[in-house]
Amino acid sequence: MHVVAVGTVAFDSIETPFGAVDRVLGGSATYIALSARFFCPDIGVVAVVGDDFPEAYLSVLRDCDVDLEGLEIKEGGRTFAWAGRYHYDLNDRETLATHLNVLTEFEPRVPERYKSGSIVCLGNLDPSIQRSVVEQVPDPRLVVCDTMNYWIEKTPDALVETLGLVDCLIINDSEARQLANESNLVRAAGMIRRMGPRVLIIKKGEHGALLFTDDGVFSAPAYPLEDIHDPTGAGDSFMGGFVGHLASVQDISIDALKRAVVYGSAVASFSVEQFGPDRLLTVSESDIDRRAQSFRDMSAIPSLSPLYSG
Amino acid sequence: MHVVAVGTVAFDSIETPFGAVDRVLGGSATYIALSARFFCPDIGVVAVVGDDFPEAYLSVLRDCDVDLEGLEIKEGGRTFAWAGRYHYDLNDRETLATHLNVLTEFEPRVPERYKSGSIVCLGNLDPSIQRSVVEQVPDPRLVVCDTMNYWIEKTPDALVETLGLVDCLIINDSEARQLANESNLVRAAGMIRRMGPRVLIIKKGEHGALLFTDDGVFSAPAYPLEDIHDPTGAGDSFMGGFVGHLASVQDISIDALKRAVVYGSAVASFSVEQFGPDRLLTVSESDIDRRAQSFRDMSAIPSLSPLYSG
Numbered sequence: 064m065h066v067v068a069v070g071t072v073a074f075d076s077i078e079t080p081f082g083a084v085d086r087v088l089g090g091s092a093t094y095i096a097l098s099a100r101f102f103c104p105d106i107g108v109v110a111v112v113g114d115d116f117p118e119a120y121l122s123v124l125r126d127c128d129v130d131l132e133g134l135e136i137k138e139g140g141r142t143f144a145w146a147g148r149y150h151y152d153l154n155d156r157e158t159l160a161t162h163l164n165v166l167t168e169f170e171p172r173v174p175e176r177y178k179s180g181s182i183v184c185l186g187n188l189d190p191s192i193q194r195s196v197v198e199q200v201p202d203p204r205l206v207v208c209d210t211m212n213y214w215i216e217k218t219p220d221a222l223v224e225t226l227g228l229v230d231c232l233i234i235n236d237s238e239a240r241q242l243a244n245e246s247n248l249v250r251a252a253g254m255i256r257r258m259g260p261r262v263l264i265i266k267k268g269e270h271g272a273l274l275f276t277d278d279g280v281f282s283a284p285a286y287p288l289e290d291i292h293d294p295t296g297a298g299d300s301f302m303g304g305f306v307g308h309l310a311s312v313q314d315i316s317i318d319a320l321k322r323a324v325v326y327g328s329a330v331a332s333f334s335v336e337q338f339g340p341d342r343l344l345t346v347s348e349s350d351i352d353r354r355a356q357s358f359r360d361m362s363a364i365p366s367l368s369p370l371y372s373g
Numbered sequence: 374m375h376v377v378a379v380g381t382v383a384f385d386s387i388e389t390p391f392g393a394v395d396r397v398l399g400g401s402a403t404y405i406a407l408s409a410r411f412f413c414p415d416i417g418v419v420a421v422v423g424d425d426f427p428e429a430y431l432s433v434l435r436d437c438d439v440d441l442e443g444l445e446i447k448e449g450g451r452t453f454a455w456a457g458r459y460h461y462d463l464n465d466r467e468t469l470a471t472h473l474n475v476l477t478e479f480e481p482r483v484p485e486r487y488k489s490g491s492i493v494c495l496g497n498l499d500p501s502i503q504r505s506v507v508e509q510v511p512d513p514r515l516v517v518c519d520t521m522n523y524w525i526e527k528t529p530d531a532l533v534e535t536l537g538l539v540d541c542l543i544i545n546d547s548e549a550r551q552l553a554n555e556s557n558l559v560r561a562a563g564m565i566r567r568m569g570p571r572v573l574i575i576k577k578g579e580h581g582a583l584l585f586t587d588d589g590v591f592s593a594p595a596y597p598l599e600d601i602h603d604p605t606g607a608g609d610s611f612m613g614g615f616v617g618h619l620a621s622v623q624d625i626s627i628d629a630l631k632r633a634v635v636y637g638s639a640v641a642s643f644s645v646e647q648f649g650p651d652r653l654l655t656v657s658e659s660d661i662d663r664r665a666q667s668f669r670d671m672s673a674i675p676s677l678s679p680l681y682s683g
Binding site for chain 1: 411412461462463556557558559560577579580581583589590591592593594595597598599601621628631632635658659661662665666668669671672673674675676677679680
């Protein structure tokens with residue numbers, strides 16, 4: 064398997080100033096898989112749903128060539144459901160309801176076929192569940208991890224233990240500050256990288272993303288969107304594009320990591336253009352190519368001459 | 374004159390978590406001039422101080438080859454004084470005291486020598502005072518303007534009138550949102566550019582800066598600083614480096630504007646390393662060259678190949 068997307072497959076109910084949708088296909092593993100598939104084949108999902116999960120949603124994933132052997136369908140169980148509301152500035156969201164349902168007893172089991180040569184992509188979940196997945200994959204190509212403020216506050220010890228097994232952590236700027244307990248992002252990045260992840264990506268929403276490695280810092284811009292309809296899944300789409308590119312080139316050099324950040328940003332910028340995962344179902348590879356190239360154009364600094372020739 | 378820096382020359386009293394200074398040399402015109410001088414000669418100041426302003430501070434400016442013919446020294450007057458405090462995250466500042474003093478009756482007079490071929494650089498001031506300066510310069514090479522939320526709220530009509538005379542506006546992201554009454558920065562930028570300034574720079578602090586022109590958007594990163602001691606004057610230093618570069622190359626092409634944003638960012642990144650303008654007095658041209666080059670390196674995206682060759 065190229066990419067194993069571990070996380071949630073869910074019902075999302077979303078309100079934004081531009082509309083509302085009810086119980087659409089959602090969840091971190093969904094967005095990761097639907098985004099990675101533009102870059103490489105062989106994408107498997109490790110997640111759980113209830114038997115209320117509609118066949119139509121399974122078909123959406125299958126039609127996008129996502130392997131569902133790792134998707135447990137729990138008999139008599141109800142699928143994880145989330146409801147949230149975004150206000151006008153779209154930066155903060157309000158959670159209206161979280162029904163964990165089958166997630167409360169989620170014991171992920173990684174199919175044998177998924178275990179060889181995979182990039183393991185840990186969507187936001189309880190850190191101890193994330194760890195149990197990593198421990199099932201004896202020789203992962205790369206372990207990439209997301210988390211959120213909830214786990215930083217509630218289960219810091221479990222999170223630190225999981226981070227020790229992670230090659231690349233992808234979090235947003237407020238989470239980075241909270242995790243390191245340090246307001247300066249550069250210092251915070253150094254502290255987090257000493258917890259385990261040699262590669263750290265700090266997402267800054269409309270301000271782009273920073274990539275920290277042993278080679279220093281790389282700064283990627285955000286795409287200047289005029290119409291953002293629904294930010295749900297943007298972070299997971301970023302992660303999917305990021306790991307999808309790395310899986311496709313089978314390379315984790317600094318240049319590959321930089322390109323992966325740009326592809327992740329490009330896919331995320333499409334994802335927010337429509338509600339739920341809708342835009343990810345219609346965007347084309349050449350759309351993504353063009354947008355990635357526009358990231359390159361908009362951040363290219365012309366050559367510089369010395370201020371004084373002396 | 375290459376650059377005419379219009380604004381305040383002031384006493385600043387600053388507290389940050391890293392120390393405090395009392396009545397140091399400050400003011401927008403001071404920071405603009407001390408930053409522009411790395412790039413071009415012939416920098417004049419249009420400002421007012423009281424006769425309490427120490428000769429030693431005048432010498433600092435003169436020693437940096439700043440022309441002071443446009444600096445009015447008001448007999449019996451007291452110099453504008455500002456006191457502020459920064460908290461740990463350094464993003465928000467609290468104004469502790471503002472003594473306008475001689476600024477209340479400031480009627481700027483642009484010396485004849487300053488009027489030919491100048492870039493007029495309007496530091497943050499009452500918009501009607503800014504306009505009175507522009508009206509004294511019959512054929513400016515470029516008019517570059519700063520403003521702040523205070524004027525957006527208190528004198529919106531005067532501000533709009535001034536913006537009609539401005540080629541390039543430099544403001545921060547919250548000011549841009551407030552000025553356009555629009556939370557989406559890309560939309561806000563379009564609305565502000567229709568008020569007059571064909572070139573708009575939106576500063577985003579630790580997130581870099583955006584340049585909006587007829588050619589689209591250019592995104593410049595911020596320098597990832599571990600040690601910021603005093604943010605005072607960062608915006609004015611940016612403006613000084615920006616106009617200094619444009620004056621030195623006598624060019625306002627899109628590439629010149631992009632480089633100017635990078636040089637502005639580079640000078641600002643030094644300015645915040647020490648209290649007041651201290652760092653601007655010790656940094657060298659080759660320091661600025663190296664930092665500008667590092668901006669270029671940290672935002673360079675490697676070449677991209679199409680996702681599918683078909």
